[in-house]
Amino acid sequence: MKSYLFAPGPTPVPEKALLRMAAPIIHHREKAFEAVFEEVREGLKYLFQTQQEVLILTSSGTGAMEAAVSNLFSKGEKVLVIRAGKFGERWGELSEAFGLDPVYLDFPWGEPADPARVSEALSSQPDIRGVLIQASETSTGVMHPIQEIAAITSKRDDVVLIVDGITAVGVFPMPMDAWGIDVVITGSQKALMLPPGLAFVSLSEKAWKKAESTDTSTYYFDLKKYLASAGKNQTPYTPAIALVFGLHEILKMIRQEGLEEVFARHHRLADATREAVKAMGLELFPKFSPSDALTAVRVPESIDGLALKKAFLDRYGITVAGGQNQVKGKIIRIAHLGYFDSLDMFQVIAALEMCLYQMGYPVTLGSGLSVLAQKLA
């Protein structure tokens, strides 16, 4: 059976990048590596829509989240943690692990954050020094209103906005400089279409200034060292060299397609998937503001969600994501970020229709596929 990845990371890797990464390894302290690194730095700035340096860490995305927390805040400092899913909770765990004083602003899973409540929290607690949020909450498929929140935080000299863009960067527009976001993070295995192993983080001038005076213990993730090395087209510690070469290919592909078209393609696929799912009589999990990275679908009450996920894999070789924590078994998540185009979506929607049909759910075969074709024609 063929295998298909429709999970929100890791995502499929283009053949071009796979082959580039399979080339014999070269030493990272040589000019040949540095020349590639220099182009990669430029490509990342284009992707992040920033003039700032985008630092390359050898870690998962969580490593970059830790780097943001440990470089920007001191013990006891108050931060506003927006929680509306599993990754919002991770910001909270990190804040607690590093001894910050997190104030939680919770929204129900499946809903986006409300900027008015962020504004209220910052007004009523003027000692809050940072806001930690996801742009796309991968566990619920919801997009948070980053532009609106950045408009609030950028008015405050003493508050930084830290955005986990792990399933947002390269998916939908989030121009770091234009919106005034202070820290943007992403990982290699999402819209960057690479295997996991690299994480990326970029800091605004305001963020770098704040990072000067923090007292938290950090070494491997000490971002000042990465910034100093980047200027010499290097990293302070041995980087995941093969992935950097793969990244070089990917960034060329992104530049060739053009960021606007990358965003438009993701939106086209996301919109068509959502409409197809609704046409099958299913309900989207996000009440509104769905992320274009993935479509989270409520599993009908009569269907066992874990069995549905298993049917995708066993019958059609498709890996989709299930729900995590409080929505385990209650949703499935179909990704369309990264190396996906129109025809890919017919495979996963066909599988969804057929799995539900085989499991006894009253779905009209072809109902989702027809709408998909109408939307993508």
Added chain:
Amino acid sequence: MKSYLFAPGPTPVPEKALLRMAAPIIHHREKAFEAVFEEVREGLKYLFQTQQEVLILTSSGTGAMEAAVSNLFSKGEKVLVIRAGKFGERWGELSEAFGLDPVYLDFPWGEPADPARVSEALSSQPDIRGVLIQASETSTGVMHPIQEIAAITSKRDDVVLIVDGITAVGVFPMPMDAWGIDVVITGSQKALMLPPGLAFVSLSEKAWKKAESTDTSTYYFDLKKYLASAGKNQTPYTPAIALVFGLHEILKMIRQEGLEEVFARHHRLADATREAVKAMGLELFPKFSPSDALTAVRVPESIDGLALKKAFLDRYGITVAGGQNQVKGKIIRIAHLGYFDSLDMFQVIAALEMCLYQMGYPVTLGSGLSVLAQKLA
């Protein structure tokens, strides 16, 4: 021109592993990944010569060094840091970054640590709770006497021995359990013959017990989470999946060759290289106790060390390592760890002879090569 890697990491990657890593990516929360992970765990225990779990981190080796420091010690705790090169200094930097109270025991670059002085330090300062050392100090090519030091620390219930085995594991014998080492670390891009991006760490029971009561801030490198996940053939955060697949191939190769033969091969190549270099009239940098991972050679006074390193690359496409910090330009380091066999060494010794000859050094062409052939025949 062909390219050759003779630096002490990254080292050449076998074609088998390159191709395995170029296969389409699969999701790490699926059974197919877990089955591979289970075999990898067993292979790592064989390699580390331990019954303990060997944890897999997505980071460079420095990340695993940080994990050891941040998981095993509390702020203010006294540790003995053995410094005899750049990586010994890194233990010191890490200890300071995490607020420990490092006591330094320094040896000249090019010399191994003296176990008697370690013993003295532990006796005279009974509040020392850990000893941090390299097994193979990559910056000088020296092997430290780990067995002797472990014999000292294993008599103390309140002292743990942390060994950076980054250029030691899979190079020469260092049986973790038999010698009573508490923490062993390595990285993917050395004897494990993979691209950089994975690091490995294993803890003795004594080390796990000590890790229970520490107060240092850690999240991404929280080893308790990696241990809990490993039991389920998983990692707490997305691992560098492609590298885990490459590792699967490599561990099969190591098991097929057999650890004893892996060690014997490294010793054979190291011994022959050292004798060849001496036969050319050159001096080894280590006074005694050279590491079998690499041969550090003093650059003759009449020769510019940086120019020699450049000649290797420009004339023969060979990357060797130069000296770092205080020995910059004064030594070159030729690696023979990982995917190397006898015939490889003729290439690098030939290049060394010819480079020196071309630079006007009075070397008899063939002098090193002859000895190499005699040793390896």
